[in-house]
Amino acid sequence: MTKRDYYEILEVSRTATEEDIKKSYRRMAMQHHPDRNPGDREAEDKFKEAAEAYEVLSDQQKREIYNQYGHEGLSSSGFQGFSGGDIFASFGDIFGDIFGFSNGRSRSRSSARAGADLRYDMQISFMEAAFGLSRDIDIDKYQRCHECGGTGSAPGTAPEVCSRCGGRGQVTQSSGFFSISTTCPSCRGVGQTISHPCKSCRGAGREKVAKIVQIKIPAGVETGSRLRLRGEGEQGEHGGPSGDLYVFIHVEEHEFFQRSDDDIICRIPISFVQATLGDNIEVPTLVGTEKLKIPRGTQNGKIFRLKGKGIAHLRGFGRGDQVIETVVTIPTNLNRRQEELLKEFSRLSGG
Secondary structure, three states, X not given: OOOOOHHHHHOOOOOOOHHHHHHHHHHHHHHHOXXXXXXXHHHHHHHHHHHHHHHHHXXXXXXXXXXXXHHHHHHHOOOOXXXXXXXXXXXXXXXXXXHOOOOHHHHHHHOOEOOOOEEEEEEXXXXXXXXXXXXXXXXXXXXXXXXXXXXXXOXXXXXXXXXXXXXXXXXXXXXXXXXXXXXXXXXXXXXXXOOOEOOOOOOOOEEEEXXXXXXXXXXXXXXXXXXXXXXXXXXXXOOOOOOOEEEEEEEOOOOOXXXXXXXXEEEEEEEHHHHHHOEEEEEEEOOEEEEEEEOOOOOOOOEEEEOOOOOEOOOOOOEOOEEEEEEEEOOOOOOHHHHHHHHHHHHHOOO
16 A cells, blocks of 8 residues: 655645644644544544654654655665554653653653752841841751651561562553553552551651751842752652752841842931031941032932942942932021021022
C-alpha cells in the first residue's frame, strides 16, 4: 500500500516548525484516539498514521532523510514505521498534556520530589534597611529523620521491593493496540514498600525540626525586597533536593526621613528671618548631622541636595543623595515691639 505524505497527514507545510507539527499532531490525536472512537477502524488507522508521521517529522534526523529521500530513504535507514507498543513511552509529552499520562521514565523520576519552599516575613527598621544587618531567625521545617536516616524503615530493617510493580514504580495496562504505563498504586511510583515503618517519622523519612538560620540583609533593601536562601527549605522526599527559603522584607517608616528610590527626603523648618538673611544650620543625616548653608533670600520649598548621603545602591556602588526641602515658618504670636518693627520694615520696603 502506498504511504501518504507525512506533511499531508498532519496537514502542515514542509517548512512547518517543530511547534506547528506538535500542535497539529496533538489535534489529530485528540480527534482520532480509539478511546474516543470505539469500534471505528478508520479512526484507529488515522491515529496510527498520524503517530508515524509525528515520529518522523518531530525527529530532526529522520525528517531530513524523509525530506531528501522520502519513504524509501527512511526504510533504507532502518525505520520500519509505527509499530504500536507502549505509545506513551514514545509520545509521553504529547499524551501527558491530552490524557494525563506520562511515559515511564518521567514517572520514575517523579518519585524523588523536591522539598517545599518556605516563606518568612521579616520586619526591619528604616536604618537597618539603609545599612544592612545580620539576624538569626527560627524556622520549623522538615528534615531527614535522625532515627532512620530518611529510609522510613525502622532501624535494623530496610524498604522492600514492591511486589506489584517489581520495583519499577509503574504498572502497565493494555488498551487496544497500545499499552499504558501508570504509577503503581501500591508504592505510588517509589518502587519500594515499607513493612516496618520508623516510629519517629512513621515511615515518612522526614521529621519536623526547629532550626536557627542566619539572615544577612544587604544595605539598600526596601519593602518588597526578597532574599532567597537555597536549600534552606524543607527536605525533599526520596532523595529529592531541598526547597528554598524566601525572606520577604518589610521596612518600617521613619519619623523624619522618607525614601524615594535611593534618595532620602526630609523637610527642614527655618524662620523667615533665616530665609531672608541667610544662615548656617545643622541638619540630621543617616550618620549624624551635616552643616548646610541657607543663602539670603531662600524661598519656601527650596531644595538642597547633600551628595552621597542617601541609601546605598543595592546592586552597585555608591549611595543616593539626601534631598532637603526648606519650610519657612511664619510666627503667629508677635509682641508689640515685633509688630512695630515689621510695620517699619513694610514702610521701608514700600509695601
